[in-house]
Amino acid sequence: MSKIYETVVINEKGTSGFIETDDGLKLDVSSPTDPSRTGPNPEQFMGMAWSTCLNATMQVMLNAKRTPKESRVRVVVTFNKEESKPGYYFTMNAYASVEGYTVEETLKLANQAHGQCPVSKLIEANNHVHVHAEAY
Incomplete structure (x- = not known):
């Protein structure tokens, strides 16, 4: 393994507190179930991470083919309550689009990128x- 980058993120007080990175970024965090709090929530962080990483991977693949195109990835993250046991889970749907590509071509590229994207691998x-x- 050859490390390229590492960061440390600390959360205090869950969704009633804040996150802070080792390079000084500090954000209040919230829960979608508590409208009194401001700041991003875990669902938004998941969507941000996956949409950015999947789209960046698609861009690398498009550039490798020497066919640079504009692309977009929209991620819908849903917070769900377990029905058969205690707890919660996320449902995540990524919707990829590429300028000038058909839906079928885009899906092929998006699936290939999903196999290579580090967040997708998680x-x-x-x-x-x-x-x-x-469609784009």
């Missing part, structure tokens, strides 16, 4: 994670 085994394509 979440791909979850049966609540899906990749889709849509």
Whole structure:
């Protein structure tokens, strides 16, 4: 393993507190179930991480093919309550689009990128994670 980058993120007080990175970024965090709090919530962080990483991977693949195109990844993260046991889970759906590509071409590229994207590798085994394509 050849480390490229490392960061440390600390959370205090869960969604009633804040996160802070080792390079000084500090954000209040919230819960979608508590409207009195401001700041991003875990669902938003998951969507930000996956949409950015999956789109960046698609861009690398497009550039490698020498076909640079504009692309976009929209991620919908849903917070769900378990029905058969205590707890919660996320459902995550990524909707990829590429300028000038058909939906079928986009889906092929998005699925290939999903196989290579580091965030996708973290979440791909979850049966609540899906990749889709849509028109640009």
